Amino acid sequence: MKRTKIKEILRSENEKKQVMVKGWIRTKRESKDFSFLEVNDGSCLKNIQIVADTTLSNYSEIEKITTGSAVSVSGKLVESIGGGQKWEIKAETIEIISLAPETFPLQKKRHTDEYLRTIAHLRPRTNKYSAVFRIRSELSYAVHKFFRDQDFQYVHTPILTSSDCEGAGELFRVTTLDFNNLPKLDKKIDFRKDFFGKEANLTVSGQLSAEMFALALGDVYTFGPTFRAENSNTARHVAEFWMIEPEMAFCDLNQNMALAETLLQYLVNHVLDNCDEDLTLFANFVDKQLRSTLMSIVSSGFIKLPYTDAIEQLMKAKKSFEFPVEFGKDLQSEHERYLTEEVFKKPVIIYNYPKNIKPFYMRLNDDNKTVAAMDVLVPRIGEIVGGSQREERLDVLEKRMEENNLTKEEYWWYLDSRRFGSVPHSGFGLGFERLIMLMTGITNIRDVIPFPRTPKNIEF
Numbered sequence: 366m367k368r369t370k371i372k373e374i375l376r377s378e379n380e381k382k383q384v385m386v387k388g389w390i391r392t393k394r395e396s397k398d399f400s401f402l403e404v405n406d407g408s409c410l411k412n413i414q415i416v417a418d419t420t421l422s423n424y425s426e427i428e429k430i431t432t433g434s435a436v437s438v439s440g441k442l443v444e445s446i447g448g449g450q451k452w453e454i455k456a457e458t459i460e461i462i463s464l465a466p467e468t469f470p471l472q473k474k475r476h477t478d479e480y481l482r483t484i485a486h487l488r489p490r491t492n493k494y495s496a497v498f499r500i501r502s503e504l505s506y507a508v509h510k511f512f513r514d515q516d517f518q519y520v521h522t523p524i525l526t527s528s529d530c531e532g533a534g535e536l537f538r539v540t541t542l543d544f545n546n547l548p549k550l551d552k553k554i555d556f557r558k559d560f561f562g563k564e565a566n567l568t569v570s571g572q573l574s575a576e577m578f579a580l581a582l583g584d585v586y587t588f589g590p591t592f593r594a595e596n597s598n599t600a601r602h603v604a605e606f607w608m609i610e611p612e613m614a615f616c617d618l619n620q621n622m623a624l625a626e627t628l629l630q631y632l633v634n635h636v637l638d639n640c641d642e643d644l645t646l647f648a649n650f651v652d653k654q655l656r657s658t659l660m661s662i663v664s665s666g667f668i669k670l671p672y673t674d675a676i677e678q679l680m681k682a683k684k685s686f687e688f689p690v691e692f693g694k695d696l697q698s699e700h701e702r703y704l705t706e707e708v709f710k711k712p713v714i715i716y717n718y719p720k721n722i723k724p725f726y727m728r729l730n731d732d733n734k735t736v737a738a739m740d741v742l743v744p745r746i747g748e749i750v751g752g753s754q755r756e757e758r759l760d761v762l763e764k765r766m767e768e769n770n771l772t773k774e775e776y777w778w779y780l781d782s783r784r785f786g787s788v789p790h791s792g793f794g795l796g797f798e799r800l801i802m803l804m805t806g807i808t809n810i811r812d813v814i815p816f817p818r819t820p821k822n823i824e825f
């Protein structure tokens with residue numbers, strides 16, 4: 366008999382239905398004639414209660430079942446009296462698949478997030494983390510559904526590259542060279558002897574490749590892992606994170622901002638409609654303001670504010686910031702949060718940033734000082750989306766590359782796209798982990814990715 370998932374059982378209308386449930390013991394309680402086992406199988410937040418009576422042939426073994434053990438239970442659904450549950454299972458057989466020793470770390474008590482990070486391999490067996498990862502899964506599906514419904518094509522961009530899209534030099538090098546015996550040419554490492562015959566690294570963004578496909582397929586997106594060797598040990602940065610990157614041909618900055626807004630609203634609505642049980646856990650135990658934050662995203666349009674106006678707002682703020690505010694400087698997360706949480710109380714899109722704080726590929730505005738960049742800022746997180754209209758004019762792009770010390774030879778293929786049928790195009794990157802932080806109210810990015818990679822930490 367095939368196992369029935371608890372999620373499916375809870376939807377069942379059919380009393381006396383015969384089911385087989387497989388899962389892990391959360392708790393066990395005993396009365397005179399029965400043992401009550403709470404079993405969870407990860408399919409949903411709720412456990413199912415198993416009633417085991419003393420007449421079961423292996424009752425003496427059942428009495429010894431411990432938290433964390435795996436079981437297979439067959440029996441019939443019976444209406445549950447009290448306990449707020451629709452069904453429980455009157456067990457006919459209970460097979461102990463494996464017995465967890467008392468050293469199982471997730472005994473029934475509250476654990477801190479810090480402690481659970483040290484057992485990241487077991488934390489999905491807790492209510493909170495199973496809920497995080499179910500929401501993560503549901504959101505991945507929603508991303509693909511959104512783009513498919515809008516006729517975008519999904520492109521798999523490479524993870525191994527020889528370019529640095531963001532130009533920040535935060536690259537993880539990929540090499541097969543023997544560190545104890547490095548090939549040299551004029552006292553420098555001879556990368557011609559390396560696997561790819563030149564320097565290689567893990568991608569920081571799929572954008573440059575996605576642009577090539579937008580200029581062929583029209584509207585495309587990538588959704589995959591990206592890597593940054595940023596040495597910033599903040600609650601919003603990890604070294605390996607997932608990014609959703611749409612890229613659209615024949616699209617300007619305004620249409621780009623509109624897509625970012627529609628996408629974020631769609632994803633929030635999807636979670637509100639499909640993850641109610643898990644969301645309620647976060648709204649009750651993690652962030653009491655979660656639902657109002659999510660409503661602030663879907664209930665009305667985002668604020669759009671040129672960078673210069675944002676700087677003005679920050680300058681006149683009656684608040685002292687740790688980092689100074691000045692035209693030409695990037696916004697820090699404290700500034701971003703001030704704008705979204707205190708001034709506007711909803712998402713804010715800042716656009717037209719100074720060119721010197723943004724990458725080479727962003728389209729130069731007529732003022733020659735700013736570029737057609739846009740960042741979406743949201744309450745609690747700050748920047749969640751970064752994007753721009755791309756520089757489609759070959760001569761301007763070449764000049765910007767020179768200013769940024771990029772060689773035309775390395776990017777010949779990228780420049781080709783501006784040579785042959787170049788068109789205005791735009792795109793952005795939505796940080797998937799930051800999106801999950803927004804949806805759950807979780808404040809540390811390490812807690813929304815299965816196995817976080819951060820400086821000095823690659824356990825698991």
Ligand code: 4AD
Pocket residue numbers: 530531569570571572593595601602603604606608610611748749750751752753792793794795796797798799810
């Ligand atoms: O603003 P970023 O650097 O933009 C790009 O990479 C563009 N090439 C995207 C594009 O236009 N196609 O990164 C985009 C988003 C950020 O807004 C943030 O949400 C997330 O990626 N992000 C990180 N998330 C977690 N950890 C990190 N270290 C991150 N760095 C960026």
Ligand code: MG
Pocket residue numbers: 740748750751
């Ligand atoms: Mg950015």
